[in-house]
Amino acid sequence: MIADTLDQRLTSALSVLETENRRRRPRTVESMPSAHTRSVGRDIVNFASNNYLGLAEDPRVIEAAAQAQRRWGIGATGSRLMGGTLALHEELERALARFKGSPSALVFPSGYHANVGMIPALAGADDTVFLDRLAHASLVDGARLSKAHVRVFRHNDPDHLDHVLGRMRGGGERWVITESVFSMDGDRAPLKDLAAVCAKRGARLYVDEAHATGVWGPGGRGWINEQGVVDRVDVCMGTLSKALGSQGGFVCGSTALIQWGINRARAFIYSTALSPGAVGGALAALAFCENEENRRIRLFSLSDRLWTGLGLKGKGPIVPLILGDDGRALSLSAALWEGGVFAPAVRFPTVPKRAARVRFSVTASHTPDDIDRILAVVNRWIKMNGQIERGI
Ligand SMILES: Cc1ncc(COP(=O)(O)O)c(C=O)c1O
Known part of the structure; x- marks a missing residue:
């Protein structure tokens, strides 16, 4: 028998948050x-x-989103593997792959979906994920969902990463996961050095460009591009929801990587495809981002x-x-x-x-x-x- 009602328990937990200055209100x-x-x-x-x-309020982006909705409707009406893949999604994927200089790209309903979908698709219980200490919650959640062992390295510290990787014994794949531009500090990851450590220690590199896309690098192609490490990053993740002013997430990489995501990323498979308005808006925003x-x-x-x-x-x-x-x-x-x-x-x-x-x-x-x-x-x-x- 539970003594309190759910509401009593939650109200009392909320008042604890209030006293600790941790209560959040939109x-x-x-x-x-x-x-x-x-x-x-x-x-x-x-x-x-x-x-x-400032692309979210750009009248040309708004018009592109409205046109996409008029042509394709409000919703994609299904998950990507169950009739929800529109030619418009594929057009955006081609545009993103070209923009990022990758062979292929895959669009997710959000950046959060991309991380919690892709990380567990790539790493499993026998593997180890090495996370930067300040990595975004979606990367942490992806790592947890993967059931891989999780180790943390000091923020933006390739020497510490090298040390932690060096202490690793046993088999399994090693995945190093970081943001390229950190969401709460705005600082950038030393990607060249991290990539060098990964190469030395036989680890793969997964980089979240949510806050880099549109802002850093030539034409806003991102920090990976700016650092010249496109070929040394195994997975480049990004979002359409920040500098591109729209909604949705994406992953860029090899064709095999994208095909694997289509087959194994549960957040891609079991969620309705991105709405046509968001896709149309993102396509327009991408062009303005590059050219302006x-x-x-x-x-x-x-x-x-x-x-x-x-x-x-x-x-x-x-x-x-x-x-x-x-x-x-x-x-x-x-x-x-x-x-x-x-x-x-x-x-x-x-x-x-x-x-x-x-x-x-x-x-x-x-x-x-x-x-x-x-x-x-x-x-x-x-x-x-x-x-x-x-x-x-
Ligand atoms: C670093 C980072 N990764 C992923 C996400 C998730 O992206 P989205 O807002 O498109 O779900 C965010 C946004 O909050 C972020 O800051």
């Missing part, structure tokens, strides 16, 4: 979630989105202004202001909100304990004034609450 956005939008009845500058190039370098130039110039203004060293649109303490991160985020800036406080378990931060996500649709508005609020907050000790 904040409703009431108009298009572009750089300037409305939320909870007020005009705000939105630094919470991953719409790095001015968006990236603007994005990097605005991000530089923020990094410098905050007195931090770093590059790129993900700018974390690390406060450490959950309460202080919440307080700064609330002050920003009062000043008309939406920038969420990110806390454990999204980031490690005592590494709470306010994460700013700059987009090409922001203005220098928007950046200066952040700086004004942060400086006021520091005067009242004391210096921010940590940066990255």
